[in-house]
Amino acid sequence: MSIEFGVDYYPEHWDRSRWETDARLMQALGVDVVRMGEFSWFKFEPERGAFDFSWLDEAIGLLARHGIKTIVGTPTAAPPKWLIDQDKSILPVDAEGITRGFGGRHHDCQSNAKYRGHCKRIVSVMAEHFRDNRAVIGWQVDNELGNSHDNLCTCDSCRSSFHAWLEKRYGTIGELNEVWGTNFWSQNYTAFSQIPVPRITPNSHNPSLLLDWKRFCSDLIVDFARAQIDILREKCPDQFITHNLMGFSEKVNYYDLGKGLDFVSHDQYPMGYWMSAAEKTPAALASTLDLIRAMKRKNFWIMEQQAGPAGWETLGQTPRPGQLGLWTAQSVAHGADTVVFFRWRTCTFGTEEFWHGILPHDGTPGRRYEELLKVIERLRPVMQDIKGICAKNDIAIVYDYDQYWALRIQPQHPKLSYVSSIQQYYEAFYRRNIPTDFLNPNDEFSGYKAIVAPLQFVLGPGMELKLRTYVSEGGVLVLTMRSGVKTETNKCRTDGSLPCGLVDMLGIEVLDYDCLRDADIPIVWGKGSDPALRVSGCWWSDIVTPHEGTQVLATYGEEFYRGTPAVTAHRYGKGMAYYVATQPSPALMRLIADHVTASAGLKRLVDTDESVEAVRRVGESAEYLIVMNHDGAAHDIHVPASWNHLLDETGSKIAPYGFMVFRKEKTPV
Numbered sequence: 032m033s034i035e036f037g038v039d040y041y042p043e044h045w046d047r048s049r050w051e052t053d054a055r056l057m058q059a060l061g062v063d064v065v066r067m068g069e070f071s072w073f074k075f076e077p078e079r080g081a082f083d084f085s086w087l088d089e090a091i092g093l094l095a096r097h098g099i100k101t102i103v104g105t106p107t108a109a110p111p112k113w114l115i116d117q118d119k120s121i122l123p124v125d126a127e128g129i130t131r132g133f134g135g136r137h138h139d140c141q142s143n144a145k146y147r148g149h150c151k152r153i154v155s156v157m158a159e160h161f162r163d164n165r166a167v168i169g170w171q172v173d174n175e176l177g178n179s180h181d182n183l184c185t186c187d188s189c190r191s192s193f194h195a196w197l198e199k200r201y202g203t204i205g206e207l208n209e210v211w212g213t214n215f216w217s218q219n220y221t222a223f224s225q226i227p228v229p230r231i232t233p234n235s236h237n238p239s240l241l242l243d244w245k246r247f248c249s250d251l252i253v254d255f256a257r258a259q260i261d262i263l264r265e266k267c268p269d270q271f272i273t274h275n276l277m278g279f280s281e282k283v284n285y286y287d288l289g290k291g292l293d294f295v296s297h298d299q300y301p302m303g304y305w306m307s308a309a310e311k312t313p314a315a316l317a318s319t320l321d322l323i324r325a326m327k328r329k330n331f332w333i334m335e336q337q338a339g340p341a342g343w344e345t346l347g348q349t350p351r352p353g354q355l356g357l358w359t360a361q362s363v364a365h366g367a368d369t370v371v372f373f374r375w376r377t378c379t380f381g382t383e384e385f386w387h388g389i390l391p392h393d394g395t396p397g398r399r400y401e402e403l404l405k406v407i408e409r410l411r412p413v414m415q416d417i418k419g420i421c422a423k424n425d426i427a428i429v430y431d432y433d434q435y436w437a438l439r440i441q442p443q444h445p446k447l448s449y450v451s452s453i454q455q456y457y458e459a460f461y462r463r464n465i466p467t468d469f470l471n472p473n474d475e476f477s478g479y480k481a482i483v484a485p486l487q488f489v490l491g492p493g494m495e496l497k498l499r500t501y502v503s504e505g506g507v508l509v510l511t512m513r514s515g516v517k518t519e520t521n522k523c524r525t526d527g528s529l530p531c532g533l534v535d536m537l538g539i540e541v542l543d544y545d546c547l548r549d550a551d552i553p554i555v556w557g558k559g560s561d562p563a564l565r566v567s568g569c570w571w572s573d574i575v576t577p578h579e580g581t582q583v584l585a586t587y588g589e590e591f592y593r594g595t596p597a598v599t600a601h602r603y604g605k606g607m608a609y610y611v612a613t614q615p616s617p618a619l620m621r622l623i624a625d626h627v628t629a630s631a632g633l634k635r636l637v638d639t640d641e642s643v644e645a646v647r648r649v650g651e652s653a654e655y656l657i658v659m660n661h662d663g664a665a666h667d668i669h670v671p672a673s674w675n676h677l678l679d680e681t682g683s684k685i686a687p688y689g690f691m692v693f694r695k696e697k698t699p700v
């Protein structure tokens with residue numbers, strides 16, 4: 032059975048007399064799968080050791096009779112009150128040393144041995160109970176790991192675990208003192224047991240301690256998931272294991288978390304009530320999906336696709352007519368093999384009672400149900416043909432958790448954001464309809480014609496060699512300001528001019544720099560004869576001395592470093608290394624992207640208006656062009672005649688928030 036669409040369903044929130052109606056409506060909608068149970072620990076185990084899965088067995092059976100399979104969630108994101116009351120040491124402790132209380136979710140410490148024991152018990156019993164149920168096709172471990180944890184737990188258990196982690200990493204306390212630079216402010220330690228967790232202090236903590244704390248917390252969460260994955264792997268070899276990620280969330284290194292999973296899933300909320308305007312642009316949404324595809328370099332599931340206005344205490348906007356379909360098409364276009372909508376019906380109680388599902392509070396199908404009915408019908412044949420076939424693009428942007436964390440600790444400029452920097456680079460190529468991958472810094476680079484690696488702030492010898500080899504063998508590489516600044520233990524490098532280790536490859540030196548606190552810096556592209564070539568940068572100016580033979584593409588237009596290079600290109604071996612000395616404005620980004628596109632021979636997919644996105648997917652039997660209008664007005668599109676409309680679509684006008692699918696027979700390779 033092929034699984035393309037699903038819903039997140041909470042049968043325990045509704046009277047049993049309603050379940051049959053829900054199953055019938057789901058079947059009519061085209062639902063193939065439901066996810067259930069991920070917050071239902073109390074319903075499974077109302078008191079210690081007294082398990083009851085009968086209600087879920089009944090729901091699974093009823094749905095199966097309507098052709099609907101089940102993914103079971105392990106309920107470890109919501110430990111019940113009786114469990115916490117038995118041992119309050121399970122509760123997490125925040126940075127102020129205050130114990131957080133029961134009442135939200137994930138009111139737990141993930142290093143706590145007693146909590147680990149409870150998790151092992153419930154997951155083992157569930158695995159044994161559901162493994163032979165043929166309607167259960169897979170597992171979701173926990174829910175959105177890293178969410179609901181603030182800055183993670185600073186309890187005694189976590190402190191001891193941190194000490195063990197540090198001892199394993201550095202061996203001796205002398206080595207730790209050296210690589211952290213603890214001579215500063217008399218922070219020298221004589222034993223690992225003295226090292227603090229980052230609770231609040233009168234001033235900032237040592238940046239080396241903070242970076243290792245972030246690495247440790249990520250490893251702890253990965254290990255917490257791993258303990259459940261190991262049980263499920265052993266007991267349920269015929270069922271898949273996944274987890275729902277949260278895009279650019281910083282808490283967990285998703286590359287590491289993804290290693291233990293069969294595939295990753297992601298929760299996509301294009302109109303999340305917590306999101307800034309910049310996080311909700313079509314390009315930012317596309318970048319999130321492309322990022323998820325990078326985690327295992329393969330296709331993924333959407334485990335929660337927004338199905339209505341979302342909110343807790345406050346709400347986000349209501350999806351406009353067409354937007355639910357548009358967002359679903361965008362997820363599919365960027366690599367979702369299955370889309371599960373959150374949630375089936377809007378709950379009438381609890382924190383998420385205004386997090387709207389497909390059905391409203393009263394359970395009567397309305398606009399959202401009718402829209403998704405058509406969307407599912409249109410997208411299913413495309414999804415069946417492209418299932419499992421991963422897009423492979425010519426350009427990639429390196430996404431590196433070390434840079435993310437180190438720049439969170441020391442952002443250099445108060446507004447500098449690692450994620451928004453890389454999303455701005457992504458957007459420059461996105462707007463040209465040049466499809467872009469994200470790249471794990473540990474993955475192979477050589478398959479790409481061009482790589483953009485913004486803000487390589489922390490740079491060790493391994494990455495240095497990798498970048499150098501990539502360019503010398505013919506790659507086109509874009510590096511930026513604040514690269515080669517720090518060691519892998521987050522101390523400043525001293526082994527030459529900035530960008531340390533890359534001066535000869537880039538053909539430049541940075542001997543001075545300027546944090547742009549009060550104003551952006553004007554920049555002149557080329558000779559700047561056309562006003563369109565007068566652009567700007569923000570956050571930072573590296574003051575660059577070019578070496579002989581280095582091409583200067585743009586210069587600063589003001590300040591004491593007026594006329595010095597802002598963007599350079601340097602031939603190195605068989606390739607080309609660009610250096611961008613500031614955070615470019617959108618206009619400067621476009622000029623850089625055009626130069627890199629020409630230099631690397633990248634190809635645009637099709638020409639579209641700026642608000643219209645086009646993504647090509649190659650299937651088993653055909654190629655597809657998915658064209659999406661992110662604007663509230665209709666747009667003309669100009670798709671070459673070789674592409675045929677799929678289904679009953681006609682014309683060259685795309686509706687507000689509409690999407691169209693074009694097909695052509697697969698070109699023989």
Ligand SMILES: [Zn+2]
Nearest residue numbers: 140184186189
């Ligand atoms: Zn803890």
